Amino acid sequence: MLGCKPPLGEISLEHFMRAHWQRRPLLVRNAFPGFRSPVPPQRLFDLAVQDDVESRLVSSARGRWALRHGPFEAGELPLPARRDWTLLVQGVDLHLDEIHSLLGRFRFVADARLDDLMISYAVDGGGVGAHVDSYDVFLLQAHGSRRWRIGWPRSSELLADVPMKILARFEPTEEYVLEAGDMLYLPPGWAHEGTALGECMTFSVGFRAPSRHELLGAWFAECADSPPSGPDPRYSDRGTGPTRTPGRLPEPMHAVLAKWLLEWRPAPQEIARFMGRFLTEPKPNVWFQAPRRRTSPAGFSARALRSGLRVDRRSRLAYRRRDFFINGEHVPMTGKSAPLLRRLADERSLPPDALRGTSVDPELIACLRGWFDAGWIRFGPP
Ligand code: SIN
Ligand code: CO
Numbered sequence: 001m002l003g004c005k006p007p008l009g010e011i012s013l014e015h016f017m018r019a020h021w022q023r024r025p026l027l028v029r030n031a032f033p034g035f036r037s038p039v040p041p042q043r044l045f046d047l048a049v050q051d052d053v054e055s056r057l058v059s060s061a062r063g064r065w066a067l068r069h070g071p072f073e074a075g076e077l078p079l080p081a082r083r084d085w086t087l088l089v090q091g092v093d094l095h096l097d098e099i100h101s102l103l104g105r106f107r108f109v110a111d112a113r114l115d116d117l118m119i120s121y122a123v124d125g126g127g128v129g130a131h132v133d134s135y136d137v138f139l140l141q142a143h144g145s146r147r148w149r150i151g152w153p154r155s156s157e158l159l160a161d162v163p164m165k166i167l168a169r170f171e172p173t174e175e176y177v178l179e180a181g182d183m184l185y186l187p188p189g190w191a192h193e194g195t196a197l198g199e200c201m202t203f204s205v206g207f208r209a210p211s212r213h214e215l216l217g218a219w220f221a222e223c224a225d226s227p228p229s230g231p232d233p234r235y236s237d238r239g240t241g242p243t244r245t246p247g248r249l250p251e252p253m254h255a256v257l258a259k260w261l262l263e264w265r266p267a268p269q270e271i272a273r274f275m276g277r278f279l280t281e282p283k284p285n286v287w288f289q290a291p292r293r294r295t296s297p298a299g300f301s302a303r304a305l306r307s308g309l310r311v312d313r314r315s316r317l318a319y320r321r322r323d324f325f326i327n328g329e330h331v332p333m334t335g336k337s338a339p340l341l342r343r344l345a346d347e348r349s350l351p352p353d354a355l356r357g358t359s360v361d362p363e364l365i366a367c368l369r370g371w372f373d374a375g376w377i378r379f380g381p382p
Contacts, residue, residue, distance in 0.1 A: 023187055025186050035181035044121050092119045113208065119203055140203040
């Protein structure tokens with residue numbers, strides 16, 4: 001996966017990252033030469049029926065926008081002969097290996113930034129209206145043609161009484177028709193509107209970036225849930241005289257509580273652990289399948305040495321120094337095991353020869369076996 005050629009056509013990766021990433025849109029004609037969608041529309045409709053798959057149906061018949069959330073009953077989706085509807089299926093990379101492996105072409109950006117690959121299927125005239133996303137996105141045309149109109153928004157005003165966020169005034173400055181294999185990169189904040197020209201499919205590779213509010217929300221929720229790590233003093237007003245103004249907040253009480261808040265400094269180690277867990281937390285609808293049969297430690301080592309290991313497509317695995325994080329869990333690693341686990345995180349697989357000689361390292365084998373039993377990693381090949 002790592003080392004795959006970035007799908008940027010003639011543009012160098014360095015130029016893209018310097019001049020376009022988070023700055024300016026980029027149209028790449030023939031980013032994926034001869035591209036054919038590995039997912040036929042029917043496969044997408046089948047996913048939209050599953051209750052562990054996030055899906056939406058948007059229609060705009062006679063100018064009236066309608067939004068419904070999946071899962072949908074079999075046969076509930078409109079017929080392709082009808083106009084102006086789109087089915088959007090989120091996180092297809094979590095469900096299909098062939099879609100997950102496409103993401104390898106985008107690993108020039110850290111996994112911690114990757115959100116998911118969404119697929120939209122639209123019939124003629126279908127689209128979700130002019131809108132702004134807060135994420136970077138690569139819009140890969142997978143089948144048929146779609147017209148994209150884009151522009152920097154002049155106003156953030158939204159249409160009233162519409163179940164989605166659609167810009168009330170959109171003044172596009174550029175327009176492109178994308179054919180299968182073409183790709184459009186959009187940084188966050190750019191207004192865009194895609195309209196299907198006949199039946200089409202678009203793959204959106206989206207990148208997430210937490211806002212400060214989201215990060216603090218998660219941090220304080222975790223702090224509130226975990227027992228205090230040190231002493232937990234409680235406010236005391238021992239020695240205070242009687243009050244004649246019982247409605248007033250006592251000034252000494254305010255001062256002591258304010259001091260606790262202002263002086264509250266988590267240790268850097270606590271922050272580092274939280275951050276890794278936060279950034280590798282799977283989405284709420286992600287479930288892992290444990291292997292049907294448990295393996296003994298010796299059986300696990302023997303099979304891993306024979307076939308190698310690979311990270312399950314649903315797993316989020318990351319590291320910082322000697323700290324490893326997988327699916328919201330923290331795993332500290334000592335000396336000799338760390339380089340191998342870093343390789344597993346970077347390449348998402350370990351060939352058998354990388355594991356030879358490690359069968360003697362019980363800490364590593366116990367850790368990998370635990371991940372295997374949880375369904376987070378699997379036996380190879382990649
Ligand atoms: C779509 O594929 O129809 C919408 C994708 C987007 O605008 O982000
Ligand atoms: Co969008």
